[in-house]
Amino acid sequence: MKVKLTRREFVIGSAGFTTGIAIGSQGLNIIKNLITSADKETSRPIKVANKPPLLPWPYKKLDPEKVAKIAYENWYKEFCAYAVTSAILLPLCKEIGEPYTSFPLESVRWGHGGVVGWGTTCGTLLGAGFALSLIAGKEGENILNDLIYWYTKSELPIYEPENPKARIRNRNKSNSPLCHISVGKWMKKEDVRFYTLERKERCARLSADVASKTVKLLNEWKDGKYTPVHKSQAKTHQITAQNNCLECHRSLPIIPGTKM
Ligand code: HEC
Numbered sequence: 001m002k003v004k005l006t007r008r009e010f011v012i013g014s015a016g017f018t019t020g021i022a023i024g025s026q027g028l029n030i031i032k033n034l035i036t037s038a039d040k041e042t043s044r045p046i047k048v049a050n051k052p053p054l055l056p057w058p059y060k061k062l063d064p065e066k067v068a069k070i071a072y073e074n075w076y077k078e079f080c081a082y083a084v085t086s087a088i089l090l091p092l093c094k095e096i097g098e099p100y101t102s103f104p105l106e107s108v109r110w111g112h113g114g115v116v117g118w119g120t121t122c123g124t125l126l127g128a129g130f131a132l133s134l135i136a137g138k139e140g141e142n143i144l145n146d147l148i149y150w151y152t153k154s155e156l157p158i159y160e161p162e163n164p165k166a167r168i169r170n171r172n173k174s175n176s177p178l179c180h181i182s183v184g185k186w187m188k189k190e191d192v193r194f195y196t197l198e199r200k201e202r203c204a205r206l207s208a209d210v211a212s213k214t215v216k217l218l219n220e221w222k223d224g225k226y227t228p229v230h231k232s233q234a235k236t237h238q239i240t241a242q243n244n245c246l247e248c249h250r251s252l253p254i255i256p257g258t259k260m
Contacts, residue, residue: 053099056137060095061219064212067091071211072161075204081111083207084127088215089134103134114179122179124203124210125151131214136221142228143217148177149230150213152243157205159212165204166197175244 071087078086085108092100110116111126125148132140132147155171170189174182183194183203192198220226234240238255245252 055134056140057092057099057134058096059135059218059222060092061222062088062091062095062215064215064219067215068159068208068212069161072159072204072208075207076165076200078106078109079112080123080203080207081108081127081130082106083204084124084211084214085130087207087211088128088131088218092135100134119178119180119183121177122151122182122206122210124207125177127207128210128214132218135218139221143214143221143226145232146229147210147214147217151182151210152177154209157202157209159205159208161205161208164201166201168198168201168205175247176242178242181244181247 067087070090071083074086075083077083082105086105089100089103089105108127108130111121111123114120114122115126125144128147129140129144132144134140136143152175153173155173157168157171168190170186172182172186172189174185176182183199186202187194187199190198190202217226233243237245238258
């Protein structure tokens, strides 16, 4: 059955189906009603799935350079998290189609500014996390762990756009996956304020770097050549943590509950 459904209604429709399992035919009626109420003007055609698609979703190797370009351009549409997720998933919409075409890309927008400006995890990494878990399921977490490590240790941004929207001079190594620390150190080095063309350009280029690195790792994974490099942060430190302890603590804190 092919019908037109808005993204919102697709999500509700999937939830309706879960309820449907519990309440039988009534659940199916809920879905039917949702389908008939779909806005035919603004929606795109999708195949109504009998059940929400299980992870992982199919993957075809992508060209990291093309992905970088999309991420750079899309940063200027909806910022970092959206830039990275869309850079990876849009080519898969073309290459594979469903279920990627049904994924509501705008739902990852909130990652910008380390979650709506709170400076926590860099939105590029959140964006990569979405794509990785769709494509690689739980294994995506190992890839994300290595990706975050790479992010903290790399001089970024590396990407040079063909038509830059602003000139920037500096790269920096964040030592941290936190937006606040990463962008703050760069702003200090570049000596620019947050709301400048330069800072925007830096985050757009950095989105390109993270998206292309993610795809390089995914391509290795697809070839069966990927083995996780880094261990679990929480197991290593016995507390969830970033690695740059001494940038925040004057001395290494004693882990509570451990006898010294
Ligand atoms: C981005 C800053 C930051 C980083 C990096 C960081 N911490 Fe913390 N940590 C804090 C803050 C803030 C607190 C709460 C205030 C405090 O206790 O100092 C805290 C609390 C703790 C606590 C609770 C007990 C205590 O002494 O406050 C432990 C244990 C701890 N951190 C260990 C670590 C370890 C180990 C690392 C590195 C692997 C680390 N932290 C990295 C900021 C940080």
